[in-house]
Amino acid sequence: MKHLLWCSGNTLLNDDIVGADNCYLFDSKGNKYVDMTSGEWAAPLGHNHPEIVQTIKEQTEKIIHNGFSYLTPIVDEAAKKILDILDFNKGKCVFLNSGSEAVELGAKIVKAIVKKPLFLVLEGSYLGAYGHVGQRRNDEWYNFDFNKCSGCCFENGCDSECEILKAIPFDKMAGFIFEPGSYSGRVSFPHKCCIQTITQQIKKNGGLVVVNEITTGIGRTGKWFGFEHYDIQPDIVAMGKGIGNGFPVSAVALTQNTFERLEKCDFKHSQSHQNDPLGAAVALEVLCTIQEKKLIERGNRIGTAFMHELQSIAEQYSFIKEIRGRGMMIAIEFVGSEDDELGLFVFNKLFESGYFVNKRPHLNILRIDMPLTIPEIEVKNLLTCFNRIFNEISVLDIMQLNVTQTN
DSSP states (O other): OOSOOOOSSSOOOOSOEEEEEBTEEEETTSOEEEETTHHHHTOTTOBTOHHHHHHHHHHHTTOOOOOTTOOOHHHHHHHHHHHHHHTOTTOEEEEESOHHHHHHHHHHHHHHHOOOSEEEEETTOOOOSSHHHHHOOTTTEEEEOGGGGTTOOOBTBOOTTOHHHHTSOGGGEEEEEEOOSOTTTTOOOOOHHHHHHHHHHHHHTTOEEEEEOTTTTTTTTSSSSGGGGGTOOOSEEEEOGGGGTTSSOEEEEEOHHHHHHHHTTTOOOOOTTTTOHHHHHHHHHHHHHHHHTTHHHHHHHHHHHHHHHHHHHHTTOTTEEEEEEETTEEEEEESOSSOOHHHHHHHHHHHHTTEEOEEOTTOSEEEEOOOTTOOHHHHHHHHHHHHHHHHHHHHHHHHHHHHHHHO
């Protein structure tokens, strides 16, 4: 690519992809690849899903874009669908374009309602590419490292006298922005009791809870939303990526109580592509398709079985540190945290075998985020491929050992 600025930090494996269908990608030379990333988690229904493509065609023939002083009924219909799924009775919803915008707006709403200086966030969370949540200034954010709780048994819930939790200045917190599972590609899940205790303390002190469902929402973790694994009630839910199945649309949903508090604040937020009918129509079709075809249940079944099989394979190889996941969000962490050489090796070998997976820079971790629609044969084929590559690594290690001993 001579004219394109490539600045994502990720490795570019192929710049010649010209077509896609479900989990399959095609280049101009006729090569076929299997996309095990769902387009970086953005396409839970797979690429070019026919019903989504048809919705886009039909809506573009009606109206694509709204102005500041008029709306289209499809937008309210899509908002109602989101609120129904969340069980946010009498809540409100707004549509934007990206996940970063959605989380930023969620934080902006919290700051408007709660006049306190700090936000609580779990260490390692990724909230957005810009704005208040992107900057994360030290004087405005309190980073809590939930790994400090790893030694706790949680048999009776969190200890009210826990020094780790007592150190959090809850009285100064405007809100808690919770990312339930991604953590900049690591796929880590804090303990349920810990999150419930933090949520309770935030609300007890008048703060609000925002969940960032950009990567964990829309069926990715085996439920509609990642926060459902924690039995908590958020005040605001930010969603993106999967809600548009590749089309750039995001949404922010507020509970009735949150909206009523916001109404008293003379709050305003305005941008050119806010509540566009095209994005709303796509979001509505994505949600309806997932619901009607029971794809979350299918994805959870396939993803859980895949992870169990992968764990069985991993037990044979000492260089695999851990397999983690929920539903269709799965990570493989390799031994060796100071460099990512082993992860890169497997990443490149998978590509040579026709698979795209996710490899975050400077992390010895691979991510698998299959679409909910993936053919099960491709899941079995990937397991076979992993086993072959892992065995190849074992042979290479033995060869290197023999050379070292000979020298």
